Amino acid sequence: MFGKIASFFLPVIPKKLVQGIAFNYVAGNSVEDALRKVAGLNGNGFAATVDILGEGVNDQEAAVSVSRRYISLLNEIRDRGLQSSVSIKPTHLGLNLSYETCRDFYASIAELAGGFSTRVEIDMEDSSCTDATFKLYSELRESGRNVLVAVQAYLRRTEADVTALSNEGASIRLCKGIYNEPPGISYKSRRIVREKFVSHARRFLESDGYLAVATHDMIILNEITGYVRKRGIPPEKFEFQALLGVPVNDKLKEIRDMGFRVRIYVPFGEDWYPYSVRRLKENPRLASYIIRNLFKGNGGFNGT
Numbered sequence: 001m002f003g004k005i006a007s008f009f010l011p012v013i014p015k016k017l018v019q020g021i022a023f024n025y026v027a028g029n030s031v032e033d034a035l036r037k038v039a040g041l042n043g044n045g046f047a048a049t050v051d052i053l054g055e056g057v058n059d060q061e062a063a064v065s066v067s068r069r070y071i072s073l074l075n076e077i078r079d080r081g082l083q084s085s086v087s088i089k090p091t092h093l094g095l096n097l098s099y100e101t102c103r104d105f106y107a108s109i110a111e112l113a114g115g116f117s118t119r120v121e122i123d124m125e126d127s128s129c130t131d132a133t134f135k136l137y138s139e140l141r142e143s144g145r146n147v148l149v150a151v152q153a154y155l156r157r158t159e160a161d162v163t164a165l166s167n168e169g170a171s172i173r174l175c176k177g178i179y180n181e182p183p184g185i186s187y188k189s190r191r192i193v194r195e196k197f198v199s200h201a202r203r204f205l206e207s208d209g210y211l212a213v214a215t216h217d218m219i220i221l222n223e224i225t226g227y228v229r230k231r232g233i234p235p236e237k238f239e240f241q242a243l244l245g246v247p248v249n250d251k252l253k254e255i256r257d258m259g260f261r262v263r264i265y266v267p268f269g270e271d272w273y274p275y276s277v278r279r280l281k282e283n284p285r286l287a288s289y290i291i292r293n294l295f296k297g298n299g300g301f302n303g304t
Contacts (some may be wrong), residue, residue, distance in 0.1 A: 004014040017275055022276030024245035026053070027268040034268035035076055036243070038084045045256050046264050048084040049121055049241070050077070056091045060101070062233035065095030067105040078116045085148075086113065087121040087265065090133050103136055110145035115183060117146075119171070121212075124150035126179040127186075134161070141170070148212065152177030153197040154186045162200045166207035173241060174201055178278070198223050205233050212263065214241040216248050225255060235260050 027037040038048040050073060057063045070086055077084050085111070093105040110120040122137050124130065137149035151158055151165070154177040165172055176193055177186070187193050194217060201224055205213040213224050221240070228238065239261035242252055256262045265274055 005012055007236070009199060018276060019271070022272060025175050025243065025267070026272040027244065027266050027278050029268065029270055029272065031076060031268070034073075034266055035080060035082065037266050037268075038077075038082050039080070041266070042083050042119060046252070046262050048082070048176050048264050048266045049087045050084055051089075051123070051265065051267040052092070053267050053271040053275050053287065054092050055089045055125065056096060057094055060094065060097060063092075063097060063101065066092050068092075070109045073300055074109065074112050074118065077118065083170045084266075085119045085121055085263070087123050089123045089125055090129055091125060095129060096144060097138075099132060099135075102137060106136060106140055106147070107143065107145060109149055110140060112145075118169050119146040119148055119175060122147055122149045124152055124175075125178075127155065127181050129151060130155070130157070131148060132213075137170075143210075147171070148173055148210070151200070152179075152192045153200055155181065156185055156187065156201060156286040157171050158196065162203055166209050166292065169208035171210040171212075173206065174204065175214040176217070202227060205231070209237075211238040212241050213238065216242060218248070218251065221251055221255070222246075225258065225260070228260075229258075241265060 013142045028033040034050050038050060052055060052069055052073065054066065054068065057066060070088060074086060076202075077086075088106070088109070090102055093102045095102040106120065106122070112135065113120050122133060122140075124133055137147055140147045148171040150173040151161060152175060162172075174197065176197060187196065197215065197217075197220055201211060201213060201220075213220070215221065226231075240252070240255050241263045242248060244267065252262050258298050
């Protein structure tokens with residue numbers, strides 16, 4: 001209960017105090033911070049996907065800048081021989097400004113990535129972007145780009161989307177979904193969302209598509225690992241994904257040691273604060289440490 005109360009007060013807590021624990025979830029501010037983290041993950045048998053934090057750019061110049069940053073990031077990933085994809089939000093490349101320009105940015109980035117067998121993951125945002133995001137994915141895939149699109153299990157429409165995408169042999173990242181959507185278009189019950197997630201995952205695993213299982217839900221992880229082993233589904237048809245800093249390390253190592261690919265989401269950049277607050281709200285226990293340290297006069301979380 002204290003953690004939930006602490007989460008409520010996060011927006012008024014000084015950023016410097018939040019940063020000490022928030023950087024468990026964020027690689028840092030710079031490209032070098034992110035690539036250092038990716039190298040460490042690779043060394044421990046984990047793949048990565050790197051995301052430059054930010055969304056909803058307001059002008060064309062900003063979208064161009066983001067595109068160039070991803071091109072530079074991919075060049076560094078290639079030159080250092082790292083095992084990492086990149087993940088991009090459509091509104092970070094100007095979807096709200098121009099669909100065509102956003103698509104062209106993705107195409108250029110994906111073309112570079114495909115040159116060294118790396119893919120681009122198209123992140124999913126709130127429901128106002130869903131149709132355009134699937135359209136982006138479809139057009140890029142049809143043009144031969146190596147792309148993957150995120151699909152949110154809590155949306156009511158996802159049943160039909162998964163059916164269509166599995167029939168096409170698509171590549172998807174299946175997650176629960178984090179946006180606060182109205183009940184008319186989303187499920188609010190945790191039990192139902194979990195059931196839908198497992199149902200969608202099973203359907204995709206039996207298709208010709210590629211599935212990234214993106215969740216920290218232990219029940220789902222146990223269900224899916226058991227299912228792929230029982231059905232003898234080849235490891236090259238799926239992977240598991242987790243967020244940097246979320247405490248499921250033992251389970252991820254167990255999955256890795258089963259011979260399955262595990263990919264860690266590595267975000268970085270100057271826009272670390274809103275992302276970190278969202279992660280802390282999802283984990284009220286960590287938010288409570290910040291509040292306690294505030295009253296103790298401690299400069300940050302000391303890890304105890």
